[in-house]
Amino acid sequence: MKEEIIISAPGKITLFGEHAVVYGEPAIVASIDKRVYVSIKLRDDNLIKISALDLQIPGIALTFEEDGELTLETDYGRVVKAVSYIKKAIELTSNYIDSYKGAHITVRSTMPVGAGLGTSAAVAVATIKAYSLALGYELDNKEIAKIGYMTEKEVQGSASPMDTSIATHGGLLLINPKSEEIVSRLNIKIDLPLVIGYVVREGLTAQLVAYVKEMKNRMPFIIDPIIKTIGDIVRKAENAFYKNDLNEIGCLMNINHGLLDALGVSTKKLNDMVYAARSAGALGSKLTGAGGGGCIIALAPNKITEVSTAIKIVGGQVIETKLSYKGVEKEEDKKII
Numbered sequence: 075m076k077e078e079i080i081i082s083a084p085g086k087i088t089l090f091g092e093h094a095v096v097y098g099e100p101a102i103v104a105s106i107d108k109r110v111y112v113s114i115k116l117r118d119d120n121l122i123k124i125s126a127l128d129l130q131i132p133g134i135a136l137t138f139e140e141d142g143e144l145t146l147e148t149d150y151g152r153v154v155k156a157v158s159y160i161k162k163a164i165e166l167t168s169n170y171i172d173s174y175k176g177a178h179i180t181v182r183s184t185m186p187v188g189a190g191l192g193t194s195a196a197v198a199v200a201t202i203k204a205y206s207l208a209l210g211y212e213l214d215n216k217e218i219a220k221i222g223y224m225t226e227k228e229v230q231g232s233a234s235p236m237d238t239s240i241a242t243h244g245g246l247l248l249i250n251p252k253s254e255e256i257v258s259r260l261n262i263k264i265d266l267p268l269v270i271g272y273v274v275r276e277g278l279t280a281q282l283v284a285y286v287k288e289m290k291n292r293m294p295f296i297i298d299p300i301i302k303t304i305g306d307i308v309r310k311a312e313n314a315f316y317k318n319d320l321n322e323i324g325c326l327m328n329i330n331h332g333l334l335d336a337l338g339v340s341t342k343k344l345n346d347m348v349y350a351a352r353s354a355g356a357l358g359s360k361l362t363g364a365g366g367g368g369c370i371i372a373l374a375p376n377k378i379t380e381v382s383t384a385i386k387i388v389g390g391q392v393i394e395t396k397l398s399y400k401g402v403e404k405e406e407d408k409k410i411i
């Protein structure tokens with residue numbers, strides 16, 4: 075019997091700074107306690123078989139040959155997208171360690187896919203660690219994050235290192251594109267009782283990033299100061315994290331959301347959830363990720379139930395979550411899959 079290796083990697087939320095990070099401002103991103111699980115068993119042939127059985131939308135299983143193109147078109151576009159990250163991660167890992175073997179890969183997720191919670195990056199990173207371990211190579215986290223970033227870039231055309239860094243290292247990270255050390259850890263443990271509200275996404279990340287770019291080109295004298303102010307919010311928030319000041323963090327989340335709305339990336343449904351959360355007692359709430367639907371986060375110490383109910387009343391789905399400091403990890407419990 076071939077050994078089965080199970081690796082998990084966390085999802086993420088962007089606490090502060092999305093969109094402005096594209097223009098060199100800092101961002102703060104955190105891993106959450108929702109994870110994807112990738113299991114790998116080597117095969118005796120050269121086939122890669124992928125089963126995406128539980129990606130919270132109906133699953134599929136498909137097989138492709140080494141070097142073969144994945145051309146499947148189905149209604150399950152988001153699953154197929156997740157599968158293309160696996161395929162690319164296998165290819166790049168195989169090139170990196172100069173070794174190839176067929177494998178059966180099974181993916182499971184405890185969070186919705188394509189909602190802005192970083193599932194693609196988590197799937198890529200977990201696949202890289204699982205496949206390299208299966209072939210007898212122990213890559214360090216720096217190498218995993220690097221191959222993960224290359225995977226995202228190749229599948230999406232462009233990407234920032236934010237999602238693959240957080241999926242690899244976990245914790246609370248400061249992304250500072252202008253600094254020599256782009257990714258650094260905020261060395262604090264803070265309990266952030268969060269509620270995530272989710273509505274189906276109408277816009278793709280790439281479209282929303284392009285929209286902000288167009289606005290910036292059309293009226294730089296208005297958009298540039300907004301982007302700069304988001305950067306200032308992140309710098310102020312970094313202090314608030316070190317002071318463990320939840321009230322200040324909440325207040326800064328509200329200002330950050332207002333500016334994202336001003337950039338035009340929020341939607342009525344996101345705003346409804348943001349304001350419902352605040353009315354129910356959240357210290358702060360904002361959209362997280364690219365916007366155009368997807369997720370909001372609400373900081374809700376002692377108000378988790380109230381805020382969750384308020385989000386459901388305005389039509390959102392609720393994902394209760396906490397920050398988790400675990401990055402990509404080998405799972406010893408074989409029962410997970």
Ligand code: PMV
Nearest residue numbers: 092093190233234279363364
């Ligand atoms: O929704 P997501 O997780 O794809 O977030 C995108 C974050 C942006 O800042 C809008 C883009 C980026 O590459 O940083």
